[in-house]
Amino acid sequence: MKENLYGLLAEFDSPTELVDAANAVREAGYTKTDAFSPFPIHEIDEALGIKRSILPVLIFFGGLTGTLLGVSLQVFVHYIDYPLNVGGRPFLSWLSFVPPAYELTILLAGFTAVFGMLFLNGLPRPYHPVFNVPRFALATREKFFLLIESADPKYGYDDTRALLQRLDPQEVFDVPE
Amino acid sequence: MRDLKEIQLAMQPPMVEGDHDFGSVSDKIGDITLKRKTPFHWFIGFGIAFIVAQLLMMTVTTLLARGIGIWGNNQPVGWAFDIINFVWWIGIGHAGTLISAILLLLNQKWRTSINRFAEAMTLFAVACAAMFPLLHTGRPWLAAYWLFPYPNTMGIWPQFRSPLIWDVFAVSTYATISLLFWYVGLIPDLATLRDRAKNKYFKFLYGIFSWGWRGSARHWHRYEIAYLILAGISTPLVLSVHSIVSFDFSVSQVPGWHASFFPPYFVAGAIYAGFAMVLILCIPLRVWYGMKDFITDTHLIYMGKVMLATGLIVVYSYVMEAFFGWYSASQYEQFMIYNRIWTGPYWYMYWLLILCNGMSIQLLWFKRFRESPFWLFLISIVVSIGMWLERFVIIVTSLNRDFLPSSWAMYSPTMFDWSMFIGTIGFFFTLIYLFVRFLPIISIFEVRTLLPAANVHGHPSDFDESVLGVEYTYDHTDPPNK
Numbered sequence: 019m020k021e022n023l024y025g026l027l028a029e030f031d032s033p034t035e036l037v038d039a040a041n042a043v044r045e046a047g048y049t050k051t052d053a054f055s056p057f058p059i060h061e062i063d064e065a066l067g068i069k070r071s072i073l074p075v076l077i078f079f080g081g082l083t084g085t086l087l088g089v090s091l092q093v094f095v096h097y098i099d100y101p102l103n104v105g106g107r108p109f110l111s112w113l114s115f116v117p118p119a120y121e122l123t124i125l126l127a128g129f130t131a132v133f134g135m136l137f138l139n140g141l142p143r144p145y146h147p148v149f150n151v152p153r154f155a156l157a158t159r160e161k162f163f164l165l166i167e168s169a170d171p172k173y174g175y176d177d178t179r180a181l182l183q184r185l186d187p188q189e190v191f192d193v194p195e
Numbered sequence: 196m197r198d199l200k201e202i203q204l205a206m207q208p209p210m211v212e213g214d215h216d217f218g219s220v221s222d223k224i225g226d227i228t229l230k231r232k233t234p235f236h237w238f239i240g241f242g243i244a245f246i247v248a249q250l251l252m253m254t255v256t257t258l259l260a261r262g263i264g265i266w267g268n269n270q271p272v273g274w275a276f277d278i279i280n281f282v283w284w285i286g287i288g289h290a291g292t293l294i295s296a297i298l299l300l301l302n303q304k305w306r307t308s309i310n311r312f313a314e315a316m317t318l319f320a321v322a323c324a325a326m327f328p329l330l331h332t333g334r335p336w337l338a339a340y341w342l343f344p345y346p347n348t349m350g351i352w353p354q355f356r357s358p359l360i361w362d363v364f365a366v367s368t369y370a371t372i373s374l375l376f377w378y379v380g381l382i383p384d385l386a387t388l389r390d391r392a393k394n395k396y397f398k399f400l401y402g403i404f405s406w407g408w409r410g411s412a413r414h415w416h417r418y419e420i421a422y423l424i425l426a427g428i429s430t431p432l433v434l435s436v437h438s439i440v441s442f443d444f445s446v447s448q449v450p451g452w453h454a455s456f457f458p459p460y461f462v463a464g465a466i467y468a469g470f471a472m473v474l475i476l477c478i479p480l481r482v483w484y485g486m487k488d489f490i491t492d493t494h495l496i497y498m499g500k501v502m503l504a505t506g507l508i509v510v511y512s513y514v515m516e517a518f519f520g521w522y523s524a525s526q527y528e529q530f531m532i533y534n535r536i537w538t539g540p541y542w543y544m545y546w547l548l549i550l551c552n553g554m555s556i557q558l559l560w561f562k563r564f565r566e567s568p569f570w571l572f573l574i575s576i577v578v579s580i581g582m583w584l585e586r587f588v589i590i591v592t593s594l595n596r597d598f599l600p601s602s603w604a605m606y607s608p609t610m611f612d613w614s615m616f617i618g619t620i621g622f623f624f625t626l627i628y629l630f631v632r633f634l635p636i637i638s639i640f641e642v643r644t645l646l647p648a649a650n651v652h653g654h655p656s657d658f659d660e661s662v663l664g665v666e667y668t669y670d671h672t673d674p675p676n677k
Contacts, residue, residue: 034651053412056217056387057643058419061651062412071417077424091344095352104356117361117439121368124432128372128425132379135421139414142406149409155390157410158383160217 022195024147025050025167026178027154028187033059036162039185040065043166046181050170054148054163073134080130081123088119151191165193210305211645212488220489220646224637225388227484229397233632236483241628247621254615255330263333265611272594272606277331279586280616282440283468284324284623285366286461286582288373289433290469291317295376296429299422305497307641308489312480312630313473314377319626320472321370323619328362330615358442365439372432376425379418382408383640437465444589450531451593454519456512463508467552468582470502471575476627478572480636489637492566499565502578506556509585513553527598535592540605545588551581 030036033055040053044067053062062068092115096102101109136142148154148165157163164187166178182190215223257265268275291313298306332338340347342363344355353360385405392398408414438458445457474495481490520532536545555577558564565571596603630636643649 033649037651054410055412055415056221056410057383057640057649058415059412059649059651063416066412068413068416071420073417073420074424077421081428092355095344096355100350100352102354107356111356114356117358117435117442118355118364120435121361121364121432124428125368125371127428128375131421131424131428132375135379135417136406138417139411141408141414144402144407146407146409154409158387158390158408159221 023168023175024150024193024195025165025169025173026175026182027148027151027191027193028164028182028185029153029156029189029191030162030164030187033061033162035186036164037061037065039164039182039187042185043164043181047172048166048170048178050167050173052165052167054154054157054165056158056160056162071138073131073138076134077127077130080134081127084123084126085119087126088122089115092118147193147195150194153189153191161188210307210491210493211642212491215488215646216648217643217646220642221387221391221639223485223488224635224639224642225384225391227631228633228635229388229392229394234483237628237632241625241632244621244624244628248618248625249621250614251326251618251622254611254618257611258330258333258615263331265609266615267607267609267612269604269606271597271602271604272591274331274590274594275606276608276612276616277327278443279583279590280619281324281327282461282586283583284320284327284619285440286437286465286468287472287579288317288320288324288369288469289437289462289465290473291315291320292369292373292376292429292433293466293469294473295380296426296433299426300430304645305494307645308486308637309473309477309494309498310641311377311380311638312476312627312636313469314373314380315627315630315634316469316472316476317373318370318377319623319630321366321373322626323623325366325370326619327615358439358446361439362443365436369432369436372425372429376429379422379425380638380641381634382406383410383418384635384638386410387639388635434462437462449593449597450520450525450527451535451589454516456515456519460509460512460516463505463512464582464585467502467505467509468579470498470505471578471582474498474502474571474575475579478568478575480631484631484636486637489642492568495568495571496565499559499571502575503556503559503565506552506559506578510553513549530596531593534596535588539592539596541588541592541595544584544592548581548584548588551577551584555581 028039030039036053036055037059040051040062043051044065049067051066053059053066055062093110096111096115097109103109148157148163153161154163164182164185166173166182168175170178172178179190211220254265266276268277291310294306294313295310299310329335329338332341339345340349340351342353342360344353353363355361382405385401386408389398389401389405392401438461441457441461444452445454447453477490478495481487517532517536520528523529533539536542555574558570558574563570564574591606595606
């Protein structure tokens with residue numbers, strides 16, 4: 019048993035091998051796992067048991083905030099704070115309030131999408147234990163990695179390492195804390 | 196009966212040519228910024244663009260010192276080059292969003308290798324566009340309270356019923372969302388460059404801007420959701436932006452502007468102009484940087500087809516414009532049409548416009564022209580000129596002879612009008628050259644997903660392979676182009 023390990027990292031050559039390995043690890047009962055790939059792989063979500071993110075809900079409310087902000091701003095300006103009679107037109111001419119409110123909806127939804135995504139991902143985070151493995155630099159290039167954290171309840175150094183070895187990886191690395 | 200494989204190939208030609216794997220794709224695109232010696236033609240091109248951009252600096256300085264009287268704007272042509280160039284640039288920007296958002300939603304995979312620099316083009320074009328109305332205010336440092344609603348000590352607000360304020364909201368939202376979309380797409384590629392850079396300053400900078408991206412499956416999951424929703428909201432946004440730009444005209448009473456069909460007419464024109472600019476940029480780029488494997492002839496042909504389709508919508512709009520003038524039975528509208536195409540002082544501009552926008556693209560009906568990068572490049576330049584002429588015709592010929600003959604006046608641009616316009620072109624290409632040098636011009640991670648090896652075998656795939664509704668196996672290990 020080694021101390022002070024963040025986890026174990028297995029390297030694979032193809033997305034198919036990664037997904038198969040992730041399935042095997044999930045079926046073995048591991049939950050604190052993660053996979054790293056140079057491009058998104060849709061099959062990995064199911065293989066790792068990743069739940070659908072709450073992000074779309076946040077974006078909806080971000081957009082709704084934009085709409086309400088746009089409408090209330092214009093109603094306040096043209097109806098409450100500074101009603102200006104232009105040729106007898108109604109003060110509450112809501113049709114002409116649509117474009118700015120619409121643009122604000124999209125603006126705030128977009129902000130929520132991008133910054134919500136980064137926030138939920140815990141980014142920016144320039145340092146992470148997996149970067150301690152030199153080969154990990156290839157995760158943004160051509161290799162595929164599967165991580166089992168030492169915080170996992172089922173984790174045991176020898177057992178977990180043996181499991182990963184059975185999945186036929188290129189190599190299994192210790193990830194120092 | 197034709198072989199199913201052959202039909203599939205005809206319907207979906209390969210989007211990556213040559214023998215590539217994940218690593219070679221990363222190297223080929225990433226090395227332009229990281230490894231390869233900056234080519235000599237880059238310095239020449241950048242130098243010329245940078246010198247031309249100085250015209251802009253010179254004009255802006257003179258403008259701020261002496262006021263907008265240095266331009267040829269007058270009464271009644273109060274909106275001359277400023278709005279012509281504003282609409283021209285913002286139109287060019289639209290192709291970037293169309294490629295990155297709408298084609299993504301339509302699952303058009305050919306967008307993948309052109310979306311990155313098309314988005315960059317959008318950003319730079321919008322930056323050029325925004326300068327014109329801002330500087331047309333004469334005192335841009337005061338424009339803050341003219342344009343944006345913030346509580347000020349004078350107790351006044353912008354008029355939200357004016358399309359000009361809608362324009363402020365539309366264009367600033369468009370610029371912001373385009374920037375976010377572009378940047379989100381860049382994050383994984385910046386991480387690739389970070390992990391590959393040898394130079395420690397580059398490594399540090401790419402590290403900062405990639406926010407510590409490590410390609411985690413959970414991150415990709417949220418990333419794809421965010422990217423798709425951004426595409427979903429950018430699609431109505433891009434349509435709304437040019438619609439609102441067209442409201443600047445159509446909400447007014449001026450004959451030649453007051454037309455309800457302006458929004459679709461302008462949006463089609465924008466996409467038309469934008470694709471022309473994408474072709475102008477990518478035809479030399481793919482030769483200079485050896486990117487023919489990723490920006491294939493198929494890409495050029497597709498873009499040519501989009502240009503033909505949107506160009507025909509634009510031609511249809513010209514016909515309808517004349518028809519509406521006649522059918523309105525309003526003497527002012529009818530006069531405007533005669534004035535524009537026959538009796539007026541700018542009649543030749545109209546026919547130049549028809550020549551550039553209406554005639555030149557008819558060549559694209561023929562395979563010979565569509566498949567020749569040289570002709571596509573030439574036609575794209577002609578179309579860009581044509582789209583500029585279109586805005587000149589709409590704006591100047593409508594304004595210079597309006598309702599009262601006593602207020603008619605001719606318009607001619609001054610040296611400063613031209614120097615500002617040409618200066619923004621230099622500014623645009625300066626930014627493009629910097630972008631090509633320092634950032635990956637093609638989305639590396641998205642090109643990886645196009646490779647056959649990116650498919651997971653033995654699992655239900657997101658991409659339906661039975662194009663014709665027929666079940667059949669397609670051998671991914673044998674690229675069909677060999």
